[in-house]
Amino acid sequence: MSLNQISIALLIAASSLPAFAQTKTIAERLGYPPDSKLLIIHADDLAVAHSEDAASFDVLDKHAATSASIMVPCPWLTEVAAYAKDHPDADLGLHLTLTAEWKSYRWGPVESKDRVPTLLDPSGNLWPDVEPAVRNIKPDEAEREIRAQIARAESMGIHPTHLDSHMGTLFAKPELFAVYVKVAHEYKLPFLAVRGPQAPAALLSMLSPSDIVLDSLVMADPSINSANWKNFYTTAIQNLKPGVTEIIVHLGHDDAELQAVTIDHPDYGAAWRQRDYDAVTSPEFKQALEQNHIILIHWKDLKKLLQ
């Protein structure tokens, strides 16, 4: 299991922008001073479990997160579709999903299985980890599946504001990143890509001048002591630099369902997700945003820049 691989994988998605960079900053293009600190507070993994949905909907309703993304192959998609219908302004993207990482609770692809055989582990579910997924998946089958995920979301009335990648699988190999960028371009959707010092030229070369690349990403990792959770986030907010940052959180309630979903995996487990919920809804978090003059934005704001 390596949900924590996402932080490494994301860093290779893009580095400092090459010569074709926009001359105006994203802040300016959105009507803010050029050196503004813009922040997306993003809840991952909607539809994976009811506990995850309930906690995420609550945080979105409180405007304590600005955006979220949905795992279309997961069992609770219909619950999220109902929320989307009732909250047409909610900023919901698709967390394109090519893995099913939990021990007792699994899911398969949206596509017909015989059209995406390399996406399946021996049990007929999606691969349980990034490494076997990347080793086995043929890019054309990944493309077929992510197109099917977008089509299913659309058919259920979900109109995504952006795309990103569950566990970073689509960032983990140039051929998969190429599919991700190709499909995002075709749908005119912004997609998660972040500057980083180690971005391979092969990935960078796939971006177009109009693509929006985030400046930094913040996500809790297993090195953080649970007693220090809120402090991790408030410190991150204090240290934000001008540009666009996304804080990725995983929200849930530490209840029987989520404990069973995440069994034997404390990293990104039920208590972890409860800590994330407690942190983003805390007065300290809100105060840190205010004191550091953080401007909260949504993916749909970035989407407008593409039109």
Added chain:
Amino acid sequence: MSLNQISIALLIAASSLPAFAQTKTIAERLGYPPDSKLLIIHADDLAVAHSEDAASFDVLDKHAATSASIMVPCPWLTEVAAYAKDHPDADLGLHLTLTAEWKSYRWGPVESKDRVPTLLDPSGNLWPDVEPAVRNIKPDEAEREIRAQIARAESMGIHPTHLDSHMGTLFAKPELFAVYVKVAHEYKLPFLAVRGPQAPAALLSMLSPSDIVLDSLVMADPSINSANWKNFYTTAIQNLKPGVTEIIVHLGHDDAELQAVTIDHPDYGAAWRQRDYDAVTSPEFKQALEQNHIILIHWKDLKKLLQ
């Protein structure tokens, strides 16, 4: 939605046995006096939700239910497979599943979707109710799917003791019942069929002389007042007649997960399943079994009679 259709559908599965009936009663064949009251206490719907699994495992461990059956296409199958591995004596069959009846929580087939297109509703999940399932499903695709469900269970180390049908879909049309009987015969598995006064000759003619047919079935239905739940079961036990009866229960905890799974559907909902759990684990239930000299049996006992 019509989980309650199961009681009607089951009644048409078989009526009083025709001339080819075994001369010895099942009780005698199992080594009991001919007029014994044999009872299977059967938990349906394993794998549908963690709450369902946890409650069912607890009741099986307490020997308050003797048997259970598993919904192979459902998300929590791996949790049940782990239980089966840890409890090789557990009496677990397959609750062959051609419907996905809940509002916010859905599942698709085990088979590749383009090999079973008539099993899918417009959202790509299994049909939400028996009526559209029976109207749309081609029998050869139903056969393909139930074979895939058996194969997946076997591949995960689940060796089923019997077969039955979720929501009675396979009892609702002769062509589907024929598939059910054909596959059960091929795997040499006993399958749920119950004598009833209205059994059509078309269904009866599909049974072979060696098939085991239960004498009666008891299942709570929406007409029962929730305050009268335990009394419904103890009265049913007092009224048991000689022969083989199955009491079907739906076990779960009335928690956030199961409330969300069964949202907007109090019949067979979370509180209902908690009431079933409370009833079968109650001292009154146990006392009724003892006072009425009920002999608890398992499907695996019946399976041995086929060999």
